[in-house]
Amino acid sequence: MKKLTYILAFAALVACGTEKTEKKQATVEQVATNEQTVKTETVEKVAITENKEIVPTTPLTPATKLELVSAVLADFSALEKVESGNPIVKFEEEAKTSAAFSMTITKGNIAEVLAKSKEYKKTVVVTGKHTIATFENVEECQASGAWGACMPMAKGYIKKGDLQPKKDYLNNIFGVPDKQLRTAYYFN
Incomplete structure (x- = not known):
């Protein structure tokens, strides 16, 4: 380069x-x-x-250093410690250059997104500028009629002013399929 x-x-x-x-x-x-x-x-x-x-x-x-990505991969709650700006946006900016692979999530490719997560140590999903989640256990999943897939247990944050922590199945964190941009970032 x-x-x-x-x-x-x-x-x-x-x-x-x-x-x-x-x-x-x-x-x-x-x-x-x-x-x-x-x-x-x-x-x-x-x-x-x-x-x-x-x-x-x-x-x-x-x-x-890409400090936020490293910190979040080590301890997901590190997002709460970001003092200024939107931590989800900051994470995504760094993730675009440091992730091993990324994929836009749609209803049509959700099964592929979930299968690919088994190939990597960590998968972090970002929805818009307001929601971020990481998979807790891909094997522990619940069928989602809206997504047409078995959605894994995840933990995440939803930004409503402050970050609101949430631990639930992925579909309950990032919502139903719609026109929002959802991106999965995969890390080794």
């Missing part, structure tokens, strides 16, 4: 007919899912070497 960004920056330098050292703003993101870190580098200046490689000439910003 770094090389691609450097190549693109080089092409921009050549296309603009600039000198060998140019003040540029570039951002490089490297997601390491096994360490759950995101490294963001901001490059103020770049230099073109004799081998036509673009190298940064200014210091890079340090890596930022």
Whole structure:
């Protein structure tokens, strides 16, 4: 990813007919899912070497941990400790870059979503900006007529001002099939 960004920056330098050292703003993101870190580098200046490689000439910003995802996977109640903003939205923003796999949930694919959860250590489901749940036990389930599947026991939070904890079958936490966006995030 770094090389691609450097190549693109080089092409921009050549296309603009600039000198060998140019003040540029570039951002490089490297997601390491096994360490759950995101490294963001901001490059103020770049230099073109004799081998036509673009190298940064200014210091890079340090890596930022995906702290909320790690905390929630270790202890689901960590969501209650988020002091500002919507913890469900913050979790989902981090989960988009750190989950091993994600899938939009519909009535038509709920059986596949539930089967896939058996392949991963943790599955977290987010509905809109207001509901989050994780499966307690996929084997302990209750038939749901609305979803047409056996829904697992889960624990979650529903945001009604403050986070309201809820432990129930998944369908009773995230509701009946409708047009709301429901996404399952799978973690190893």
